[in-house]
Amino acid sequence: xxxxxxxxxxxxxxxxxxxxxxxxxxxxxxxxxxxxxxxxxxxxxxxxxxxxxxxxxxxxxxxxxxxxxxxxxxxxxxxxxxxxxxxxxxxxxxxxxxxxxxxxxxxxxxxxxxxxxxxxxxxxxxxxxxxxxxxxxxxxxxxxxxxxxxxxxxxxxxxxxxxxxxxxxxxxxxxxxxxxxxxxxxxxxxxxxxxxxxxxxxxxxxxxxxxxxxxxxxxxxxxxxxxxxxxxxxxxxxxxxxxxxxxxxxxxxxxxxxxxxxxxxxxxxxxxxxxxxxxxxxxxxxxxxxxxxxxxxxxxxxxxxxxxxxxxxxxxxxxxxxxxxxxxxxxxxxxxxxxxxxxxxxxxxxxxxxxxxxxxxxxxxxxxxxxxxxxxxxxxxxxxxxxxxxxxxxxxxxxxxxxxxxxxxxxxxxxxxxxxxxxxxxxxxxxxxxxxxxxxxxxxxx
Numbered sequence: 001x002x003x004x005x006x007x008x009x010x011x012x013x014x015x016x017x018x019x020x021x022x023x024x025x026x027x028x029x030x031x032x033x034x035x036x037x038x039x040x041x042x043x044x045x046x047x048x049x050x051x052x053x054x055x056x057x058x059x060x061x062x063x064x065x066x067x068x069x070x071x072x073x074x075x076x077x078x079x080x081x082x083x084x085x086x087x088x089x090x091x092x093x094x095x096x097x098x099x100x101x102x103x104x105x106x107x108x109x110x111x112x113x114x115x116x117x118x119x120x121x122x123x124x125x126x127x128x129x130x131x132x133x134x135x136x137x138x139x140x141x142x143x144x145x146x147x148x149x150x151x152x153x154x155x156x157x158x159x160x161x162x163x164x165x166x167x168x169x170x171x172x173x174x175x176x177x178x179x180x181x182x183x184x185x186x187x188x189x190x191x192x193x194x195x196x197x198x199x200x201x202x203x204x205x206x207x208x209x210x211x212x213x214x215x216x217x218x219x220x221x222x223x224x225x226x227x228x229x230x231x232x233x234x235x236x237x238x239x240x241x242x243x244x245x246x247x248x249x250x251x252x253x254x255x256x257x258x259x260x261x262x263x264x265x266x267x268x269x270x271x272x273x274x275x276x277x278x279x280x281x282x283x284x285x286x287x288x289x290x291x292x293x294x295x296x297x298x299x300x301x302x303x304x305x306x307x308x309x310x311x312x313x314x315x316x317x318x319x320x321x322x323x324x325x326x327x328x329x330x331x332x333x334x335x336x337x338x339x340x341x342x343x344x345x346x347x348x349x350x351x352x353x354x355x356x357x358x359x360x361x362x363x364x365x366x367x368x369x370x371x372x373x374x375x376x377x378x379x380x381x382x383x384x385x386x387x388x389x390x391x392x393x394x395x396x397x398x399x400x401x402x403x404x405x406x407x408x409x410x411x412x413x414x415x416x417x418x419x420x421x422x423x424x425x426x427x428x429x430x431x432x433x434x435x436x437x438x439x440x441x442x443x444x445x446x
Contacts, residue, residue: 014079015139018088019132019148026223029123030216032154035246037117038093039219039233040390042398050093052120054136056237062100064114065353072116076393079135087124088133092116095234095388095402098357098381107409108382110236110247117237121147177431184427186376191423198302199363199372202379202418205438207445212245213408221444222252225329229254230400232388249383251405252440254328255360257387258351259398263342265315265351269304270326271360271420272296272334275436287325290332295424303359304336310354315340330439347395352387361385361401361418384416406441415441
């Protein structure tokens with residue numbers, strides 16, 4: 001089992017080694033390897049898979065960001081990486097819970113409030129070659145050679161096969177229309193009488209499956225349909241080969257929380273949504289409504305202003321780009337790109353802690369929004385709408401917001417979606433919008 005690094009002194013070094021093999025697709029790599037403990041595929045970078053767990057770091061409560069950074073940095077200092085090419089160097093993959101909690105409630109009990117894994121094997125896919133990095137016991141030549149052989153033969157005999165079908169037997173939306181409308185109006189009552197200006201209300205949809213979730217097929221389909229999104233999957237700490245089936249938190253999120261490389265920071269405001277139209281004319285009308293709707297503009301401005309204000313507290317220069325429309329297969333979003341240049345180097349987790357939760361998934365002002373969500377919302381968020389991603393020994397990394405996501409556990413998949421509620425929100429429209437936000441995952445399962 002992976003070792004959990006808490007405050008014990010760990011002076012021993014961890015070996016590292018790297019091999020190369022031919023290019024492989026994400027689906028081929030997932031099908032060839034076990035256990036897949038994490039998958040990360042960004043829109044502009046290579047997909048990376050974590051196989052097995054060499055070490056893990058966990059934390060909980062309000063200090064979980066700082067504890068993960070401290071323990072993670074100590075762990076990464078122990079890895080011998082001088083001889084590794086940059087793309088093959090170790091990353092810690094994982095995520096954190098939305099709320100400050102000591103433990104997570106069902107259906108999230110397998111997960112920790114914060115958990116990051118140093119994989120035994122890290123597989124970095126590329127157009128020309130695949131890099132296979134081993135850390136700790138994973139660096140042993142027999143283990144590396146085994147992985148290389150599995151990847152070398154990945155995809156053989158699959159040319160005539162189709163991806164396995166996923167058969168959903170039933171669905172259950174936990175928030176029916178009257179209940180949802182009542183909760184929206186409860187939020188609007190608070191907006192009218194207090195400091196609250198916006199709160200995000202989440203809902204869950206349960207889908208029962210007849211067979212275990214085929215992760216490779218699911219992520220392939222999400223990649224085909226949503227190539228501009230972050231595709232991800234994470235299993236709980238301690239997942240071992242042969243665990244059947246391991247819990248999986250997976251999805252295809254359009255929302256970057258923060259990316260950092262050196263002293264350059266990138267993030268975005270993504271808030272304000274309309275569905276795609278069934279025809280080109282309807283779709284164009286929906287885009288026009290998105291651009292002109294004053295309620296959506298107010299919702300978006302909450303997010304953009306708050307993120308820029310937070311970055312200015314730590315960055316030398318903050319540049320806010322022009323608002324634009326981000327179009328996906330299922331919805332259109334309002335998006336504002338935001339860039340920053342740092343005076344001094346800062347760890348990516350410091351920005352994660354500062355920015356989470358953005359008004360796009362929490363609300364504004366933050367304290368009033370989180371209190372409202374606690375009291376009004378019935379959904380157990382766990383890692384939903386929380387930071388997921390990776391960081392490295394330089395303090396660089398990439399994190400997204402875990403929306404357009406689902407938790408697969410046993411024979412059930414729980415889908416999550418949420419809407420930002422402001423004073424002018426129409427409860428009926430907000431309820432209909434949920435269907436569009438469930439669609440990326442629901443279509444893959446049905």
